[in-house]
Amino acid sequence: MISVSNVFYVYPDGHEAIRDLSFSVQKGESIGIIGANGAGKSTLLKLLVGLYTPQSGCIVIDNMRMSKQTLRHIRQIVGFTFQQADDQLFMPTVYDDVAFALRNDGINENEVNQRVANALTIVGAMHLKDRPPYRLSEGEKRLVTIATVLAMKPKILLMDEPTAALDPKARRTLIHLVQELPHTKIVTTHDLDFVLECCERTIVLANGTIVYDGPTENVLTNEPFLHEHHLELPLMLQKKK
Amino acid sequence: MIYPHMLNIVQRRNIHPLSTLIITFTYIFVVASFHSYAFIEMIPLSLYPIAMIIFCRLSIRHIKHVLIASLPFATVIGVSQLLFIDEHILFFHWYIEARWMAFSTFVLKNTLAILAATVLFLTTPIEQLAGALLSLRIPRFLVIQLLLTHRYIFLFLEEAKRLREAYMLRAPRHRAIKLSVWGSLVGHLLLRTFDRAERVYEAMTLRGFSIQHMHIKIKRWTTEEMIYTYVTVILFIVYRLVVI
């Protein structure tokens, strides 16, 4: 589904964000990407949707090598939700926002209607459809951003810090939703409990390279390793002292 | 300048936005065209905003805020009329002092124009207004820009409020922010604005944005709405022509 090989990315200001990164993802996998602040998590996600272009190396998604020509198609397949929901929801109503991509694609209004309703129902936000996004709670905004992406019928979901700034109940709702979605998923987060519940595989990044790639249980129980990378044991695994 | 209650304003959406837009402009046009002593003639015109406020049950609180905010301006100009006019006018059978007539006419005019604009705002949600503007051939680009600015105003105002509070908490004795600090405060806000613009742009391109394709719903005019609009507009104009 996704194959990243030997990718390097340097920011215009010279900061080397991604160094010789390679991994591949099978269909239906759910992967958590964790690591300290500035380890390159968000950069990696932006590379996967072509917002950034790597200086070298290659990214293949659904058997298509990422390039200017395939970008449009790849973005149809890959849905990306931003860390700050407010950046993603810029239309006057929730409905318009979810319909945004579809209308840009020239899909007829009937089908738009159906797909928007469908996407909003999946995330359980149908009742918000006429509300302006800026009046939603952080949890509601998060669900809507996921709906905006689901409406495009992607095969792969990329989520940047989906549980940031959510209250426990909203976070729980999100976890259930993510568990139920059948898509191939890559999630960057600092919420290790979320990774434990939603992702069977984990990649740990440090200074733009992969320092661990394997089953989630193995790494999230390795306390010294986690500490080394500015992480800690998931709360549910911590013994009460 | 920003009113804290604005996040909770309920905008009524039962009137067609294009109707309200056209009616509002005609109304303001008519009100502005009256001369500076037309106090009596303008009184019947106050029926329109009052009727709208009552029938659409508009937010009195917002109207109150807006009117209060306009007070300093209205007072300055109004009082200037008291100072600069020194003549008498014939009012029915009496000569009265023109300055008071001019003063009250100005205040009434100002109030009516502000009420009309506020009625437009309170009865027309921004996305519907956008559609109405498009059908009036306002360039798409400007309409989209209007929507985007509107989208981020409240977010930014809250951020500004937080910045100000953060400063005041650490400098409780200052009444306003020191200029040097202010520069970096607003400068930071500006830099974050650029970052945000960048991310919004990314979010747009990821979903295949192009100006031409951005969908803005344009509501159809039903026959009743059309008749309502024409009748109201003609009423205002006829009134203006008959009275003078």
Place this chain on the structure above:
Amino acid sequence: MHMADALISPTVGMAMWGATAGIAGYSLKKLNIEADEKKLPLMGVLGAFVFAAQMINFAIPGTGSSGHLGGGLLLAVLLGPYAAFLTLSVVLFIQALFFADGGLLAFGCNVLNLGFYTCFIAYPLYKQLIRRTNIWFASIIAAVVGLQLGAFSVVVQTLLSGKVELPFTTFTLFMQPIHLAIGIVEGIATATVISFVTKTKPELSPTIEAPMNRLIGTLGLLALIIGGIFSSIASSKPDGLEWSIFHTIGTDELHATTAIHHAFERLQQSLALLPDYNLKSGGASIGWLDIGTSISGIIGAFIVAVAIMAPYIIKKWRREA
């Protein structure tokens, strides 16, 4: 400086709407947004920024009072004149609609007064000055010039409209000094932000756009002249005929109290340049009123036109020198 609807006549309002539409259309064309779609979200978000920045007051050194940023000049420096003009138009529209800050009919006036002069007069001036002096000097001078023109424009538009009774001299002497102070504060604030941004993120530092087209100046000038002529035609039916205006003392002006005022008045009378727009004469001499308003309308437009052209003239003169 936002004008309310009650201050202006429909003719002046519409003429200024027309001028605004013309300049906005021209700016849209020059901006060529298709080539740089990135500018759309930037303009939208910067518009919201202006609202936020206006919320944050700063202390004006040595006075105990506080001020806030207007943002026009800053936008012009960051975005270039065309994008800044459009962004300001949207900001002013939202202010008029949401907060009734500035009227809807007066929207055109406000865009010209606050947007046009800032983007197309003050900003080119800033560009010229920044090459020879520093940010501080350039911003202050540019902001002052922009606001002085804007303030004068308010006076002219108000008098052309003839809806309120304000003697030209008194009104001008009231508006200009106030806006001199506001301009200096605006200039300092703008320079503060610009120097912060250039220091912190040099790659963002403002790009100086291609030279201004003369067309824009001509367009604004044309609008003002048309506005002047139109409004004088419109007011050929003077207000309130049926009220039968009755004069008691014979002058409608507040008698001047200061020496400066006297001097100005004498100057004004001797030059017979701008008799008060609302020169109220006896009912019989309506013809004179007509001529008076027309002349003052056109002269007002002319003064503004000269002011508009000043930067170009200076530029040309500099080049030749």
